[in-house]
Amino acid sequence: MKASAIGFNAEYAEDAPTYEDICQLTDDIILEFGAPWCGHCQAARSGIKAELDGRSITHIKVSDGKGKKLGRKFGVKLWPTLILLRNGIEVRRIVRPLLKQEINDFLTR
Numbered sequence: 001m002k003a004s005a006i007g008f009n010a011e012y013a014e015d016a017p018t019y020e021d022i023c024q025l026t027d028d029i030i031l032e033f034g035a036p037w038c039g040h041c042q043a044a045r046s047g048i049k050a051e052l053d054g055r056s057i058t059h060i061k062v063s064d065g066k067g068k069k070l071g072r073k074f075g076v077k078l079w080p081t082l083i084l085l086r087n088g089i090e091v092r093r094i095v096r097p098l099l100k101q102e103i104n105d106f107l108t109r
Contacts, residue, residue, distance in 0.1 A: 004029075004060040008052040012036050012063035019073045023088040028057050030107075033064040033071045034080035040096050041080045047100040048082070051107060082106065 003013035012034060022031065030052065034041035052059055064071035064079060074083060074090070083093045084106065094106040 003062055004058050006058055007055055008049045009059040009061040010049075012041075012061050014063050016062040016068065016070045017060065019070055022060075022070070022085065025058075025085065025088050027087070029085040030057055030059045031074070031083040031085055032059065032061045032080055033074070033076045033083075034061070035063055035065060038079045040078070044080050044097050044103075047097060047103050048080070050100050051103040055107070057107075 003009070003016055009032075022029075032048070062068075062070055064076055071081075074081075078095050080097070081093060081095050082097065082103075084091045092106065092109065094102065097103050097106065
């Protein structure tokens, strides 16, 4: 899956996995919705990178927007939205994180 990487994934992928693909994933996954031009996404990038670098968790970074089905399936309204999935099921989410500590808390709760 081009949209995924272990640890921090730097690029939003246009070729998003399907909802069915996501539901079949095992282990913990961070699913991030946003856009490369989004100011909120750019502001959150360094904190997300700092918290995901060195962790062995899959980070799927999906370019979202009009006509993008995966974001609608997950009810995404604001960017960036990070969703923690465990075995394909949403455990928790964080919307527009700014501080590294917010992201750390989201990952370690």
